[in-house]
Amino acid sequence: MKLLLTSGGVTNTSIRDALVDLLGKPIADSTALCIPTAQWGHPMCGPASVRGFVSGMTSLGWKSLGVLELTALPSIGEERRVPWVREADVLLVDGGDTTYLCHWMRQSGLAQLLPSLPETVWVGVSAGSMAMTPRIGAYFVEWPSAPDDRTLGVVEFSIFPHLDVFPGNTMAEAEPWAAEIAGPAYAIDDQTAIKVDNGTVEVVTEGHWKLLA
Structure with missing residues (x-):
């Protein structure tokens, strides 16, 4: 799987160009699925913010755009839900609570399916990016x-x-957070993304960021 791990989404030309590079074709020729699940686990999110996420992603100009709600998938047979994921060029995964998202990724079978999707692009927003990391800190x-x-x-x-x-979300908070994580970590703003392609990690930014060891 190819990863574009963002803080605020596709917020500038550099991040958009990185997305097109991972896709290997124009956005207008690509199919996408929005995954808003993480929002339901966060006390500051709800129906209005889910609508905002989906409408914001629509503005990127996809060939087609659908919504995949992970909490519904365990009640739907694999013969239906697995092809939905396999046929998408990109999964657009929103923020909210990361642990809630990870729970439903496992329950829905999506987490187990990811290793079999080498050409699919995962675009994470906030928690949607953090879900792919080892730890997020308390x-x-x-x-x-x-x-x-x-x-x-x-x-x-x-x-x-x-x-x-x-x-x-300041550097004064990020540094003790990174010490608790006890591993490599990036502090990134909403104009920054981390691109991961075939094991190569690249910071794409029009803002500011810091690698915290």
């Missing part, structure tokens, strides 16, 4: 049922998103 756990802060570990680094965007 600072970002909002879901009361989360057993701990561990996530899927698809990549070997963690992400501190929305740097200097929200009052609590």
